[in-house]
Amino acid sequence: MTAVDSTRTTAGPGPPQPQKRGEADRAENRVAWLFLAPAGILLLVFIVVPFALAVGFSFTNQRLISPLPTKFIGLDNYFGQLTDGMFWKSLWNNTRFAVFVVPFQTAFALFLAVLVNQKIKGRVVFRTIFFTPVTVVMAAAATIWVLLFNADGLVNAGLELITFGHFSPDWLNSTVWAMPAVVIVSIWQGVGFQMIILLAALQDVPGELYEAASIDGASTWEQFMNVTLPGIRNQLIFVLTITTILAMRLFDQPMLMPTSPGGPLDSTRTAMVHMVDIGYSRQNIGRGSAIAVIFFVIVLVLTLIQRRFLREEGEV
Amino acid sequence: MTTTKSSRSDVSSGVRANPVWRWVLYAVMVVLAVFFVFPLVYMLVSSFKADQQVLANSDSLKAFLPQPFVGFENYTDAIDRAHFPRVFMNSVIISGFIVGLGLVVNSLFGYALARLRFRGKKLILAMVIALIIIPFEALAVPLLYMGAEVGWLDTYQIQILPFIANPLFIFLFYTFFLGIPKSLEEAARIDGASPMKVFWKVVAPLAKPAYATVAILGFLFSWGQYLWPTMVTRGIDVRPLPVGIGVFKTQPPVANGDIMAYTVMMTLPLLILFLIFQRQFVQGVASSGVKG
Secondary structure, three states: OOOOOOOOOOOOOOOOOHHHHHHHHHHHHHHHHHHHHHHHOOOOOHHHHHHHHHHHHHOOOOOOOOOOOOOOOEEEEEEEEHOOOHHHHHHHHHHHHHHHHHHHHHHHHHHHHHOOOOOOOOOHHHHHHHHHHHOOOOOOOHHHHHOOOOOOHHHHHHHHHHHHHOOOOOOHHHHOOOHHHHHHHHHHHHHHHHHHHHHHHHHHHHHHHHHHHHOOOOOOOHHHHHHHHHHHHHHHHHHHHHHHHHHOOOOOOHHOOOOOOOOOOOOOHHHHHHHHHHHHHHHOHHHHHHHHHHHHHHHHHHHOOOOOOOOHHHHH | OOOOOOOOOOOHHHHOHHHHHHEEEEHHHHHHHHHHHHHHHHHHHOOOOOHHHHHHHOHHHHOOOOOOOOOOOHHHHHHHHHHHHHHHHHHHHHHHHHHHHHHHHHHHHHHHHHHOOOOOHHHHHHHHHHHHOOOHEEEEEEEHHHHHHOOOOOOOOOHHHHOOOOOOHHHHHHHHHHOOHHHHHHHHHHHHHHHHHHHHHHHHHHHHHHHHHHHHHHHHHHHHOOOOHHOOOOOOOOHHHHHHOOOOHHOOOOOOOHHHHHHHHHHHOOOOOHHHHHHHHHHHHHHHHHOO
């Protein structure tokens, strides 16, 4: 890989200085590959190879431990998924989660960012408080909230007070309310991260734009719609996309919060819970890999949609 | 619209100008602060309570009073039952190696991409960006297979090695190095310093904010990992904190006080780090989204 011939094609500006230049380039090339090698090898072994394997396995009946030889079975794993009600159910659960989390968490994050962007005393204290749950790892957050969401827990105590005892579901044992509980915990833990990204964006919007807008007589709301939102468009799209992708990756909460992982009655079983169940618990690597590949395609599509929106911005 | 002279200022000072609005703002922020903080207060208070009282007290504000106070009994119980020191050290070892080695290899890679001339640079940059898209979850099953083939299940290395090189962190370093003025490096090179020396003596010290960002993000991600250690560890020997908590679920009795003590001990290190390095944390997270 370090071999370089004299007709190197890398676009190096400057006049050609045949002899010396060629030698220096060779040396720099060598150094560059030394710099690249450690991470490069790791990326190759732990991302590129497993990804190729995932694609390969998805066409076979590979199992983790099996006396039977591995066989090529074509698209059977994929057709198997497409006709498996549980697979669709898990995707549906991801969708249910995303439909609530993505718009609400993004709007909430923006609201918080606008709040702590006000020039008032104590805003750093509030910013710190809003961000604190991000430092609580999900396993801990889920554990705390399991107690809070207990049928006799603090959340219900508060709800009974507000609704005079009319509303106190058994959150984590209810097929209806388990997912909303997961949504609430996810927002509690994650929204501070998005808030900070949007806050940084807000602070980058040039102040003159606001001045110009207010001279034109725009109200605060109009300024927000016509100056702030366009000004943070890219970061907003970024936040929407990562929140959507993270919603597809949902795993920890449905594993840890309900009494049985993905429960009750599979109402919080997500694509990732399903994949680990098939590929790991049932050791069906071929099937698990097919889910992984489908999952990758979904994430890829989401990312391409984001790129597309970002590019349009650049052209305008 | 109804523009009075006083509201002819930017959004933020408009709020400052109006005292009623300012109090509304504070009220909203306090309510939100309660939402973010009460679970943590509840956790802390409950960790000093008798196990049965944790839920029993949850129907009133008694939930926030450490009564009956049992001192550190829950902590000693949790430490014994969950082999806390062991699990904690596992987390420290795993996250430490991932973050430490990651800083070195990812910054070297990012620097080569940003500054050194070599063949195939454009292709490699494109590949790194493509790799960012691949979510780890899509690799977990074949990686498990690879790990099992080489007999690495229940080891540290299988929890460390896959996460050292990180395309996102390479990209963050790459964009940071692009922004550093070239003149300093060129001066050092004219003085005859080798590229490696230029990197360690000139570039790396300038890139402290980038290193801090990647260290913080890497630590946040690795400390909380749950999916992968669930798949590749069975006993507590090499298990990290988030998986270690499972002991309380699988073995009766359910001791809520112990569980809360465990989560306090799991959360506190990161919380303290955050409170100390607050500004760096916030800047670090902010820069992860800068590029859109």
